[in-house]
Amino acid sequence: MGRQPCCDKVGLKRGPWTIEEDHKLVSFILNNGIHCWRMVPKLAGLLRCGKSCRLRWINYLRPDLKRGGFTEMEEDQIIQLHSRLGNRWSKIAAHFPGRTDNEIKNHWNTRIKKRLKLLGVDPVTHKPIEEKELNDEGEDQKKETSVVENKSEGEEEDCLEAKRVFPETNGKKMSNPVELVTTTSLDETHDDLKCYEMWCGNLDLGTWMNQETNTTTTSYSPSFSMEESKSNINISMVESPSTQHHHHQQLQKWVDSSTSTSTTVDSINSRLSWDAFSSNLLERDLFFFENTHLKYPHNF
């Protein structure tokens, strides 16, 4: 037999999340981790389906999210990635720690598409618009998916690498108007650390979000303060020096893995691997990290 159904949807709440719901979800996840999304709403006391909880967490409540507008460099990188991956937003998002596929997808549809059109570039084919106009205009949808054609993931990566290294010997000229950007930059890792430090040093998500959004015209409304959930956590903070050292090492490992070139690409998913690193431990260690970071800043 298979598994039980995800949810019956009868009597379940839909639409925008309230502060109380956000609070419940975050508190529950931070205290218990995620083992089965279907069980999360029941155990957290939410009248939502598991899918809805998952989306809310991934797209909005996750502590490692980087809020705020996209930089021009990020946009350029998105364009590059889209030119070779097509609308595979999750794959694209994997290159941007702290960004969600939904966020990137929305940004593409609302901003980048227009920007490319203004630059005279077809956002679907990534070719100059004049070139596209020779073709049938009604084929947009087909082209959108045909960008990646039938290549496998590995083949695409190989093709891209070949194009990057030998752009002129690829049979045809690179049509992309934007310079290819390496998939992992120092800025990226710096942002990673920045996010991490903000999370450790200032658990007030509202402040965090506002800090990030001040430079943009878009205003996010933080739905809750992490202070409260922090106060609900029952963790013994009395630790021996050896335990502290162990935790320090664990955290350093986590930071290192988050900032290493190889992991950054998949960092969003890997950091959410609750099997590998339960949120209880993470929470405890973050708290510890916060304390030791303040006490012994030279160690970091």
Place this chain on the structure above:
DNA sequence: AATCCACGCAACCGCCCATAG
């Protein structure tokens, strides 16, 4: 001041794939 309209974003829908049983 009121209405309309365009835009941006959060959330939902439905399909697909991996996997438990």
Place this chain on the structure above:
DNA sequence: CCTATGGGCGGTTGCGTGGAT
């Protein structure tokens, strides 16, 4: 091996907001 389900993903929708008239 087969079936049913959970979770992930891309596409789409609907609502809130701000600017234009």
